[in-house]
């Protein structure tokens with residue numbers, strides 16, 4: 206799975222799953238732009254990409270803002286002339302039961318997780334169609350597949366991403382642009398480290414693999430979907446969850 210000459214943009218790549226995706230794509234040969242909010246952490250990831258022998262670019266982008274995405278992605282197009290791979294990974298949680306959920310928390314999660322992917326897709330898609338090559342990978346979640354109490358905003362956004370994936374995949378399949386989703390299970394990152402020990406133990410008990418996933422478990426799936434070899438796979442959801450949910 207050689208990604209030489211490919212240009213990738215990974216959102217939310219300052220840490221966690223996004224950082225792992227950026228590094229794995231770079232190791233496979235791609236030049237990688239990392240788009241996130243925290244410049245300092247992104248600079249560190251950029252150094253790691255360069256250490257792998259690839260070009261790196263750091264983009265201060267808030268994916269929930271169309272203007273911010275346009276400005277950041279514009280820098281990549283101006284400098285590297287194309288975008289071949291987009292990983293829509295930026296995501297947040299604001300968990301609560303629906304009866305207690307604040308409108309603001311509903312809105313914020315939808316704006317980042319779902320609108321964010323929409324804005325990024327809009328910025329890259331015409332170029333991918335023109336060059337007859339593109340790989341878009343949207344990071345969804347196991348809870349969008351299985352449901353879960355206390356996450357209506359998050360699950361609506363992540364299930365929305367699966368719908369978006371299928372719709373856009375249908376529109377651009379003839380142009381050699383694939384659009385797929387990856388649905389991670391319970392992955393050890395800063396997003397899950399805040400969970401109370403009791404919840405963590407309950408989750409571990411329902412994972413047949415008997416362990417939490419790692420950011421690399423997800424990144425390897427993303428690398429596959431980003432490859433030339435995955436060209437006939439589109440509109441799919443790749444579940445990477447240690448057996449926690451079997452479709």
Ligand code: NAP
Pocket residue numbers: 216217218219220221222223240241242243266267268269294295296297317344345346347388389390391392393394395396397
């Ligand atoms: P993470 O460590 O919190 O990383 C998410 C990154 O996205 C952070 O660097 C965050 O920046 C950034 N981000 C947040 N809002 C943004 C915005 N508006 N614009 C640009 N960047 C933004 O989380 P993770 O666990 O690696 O999760 C990555 C993705 O996988 C998310 O979409 C998440 O929903 C999904 N996922 C995770 C798990 C899991 O178990 N960890 C399971 C299923 C799905 P700040 O830190 O500055 O906010």
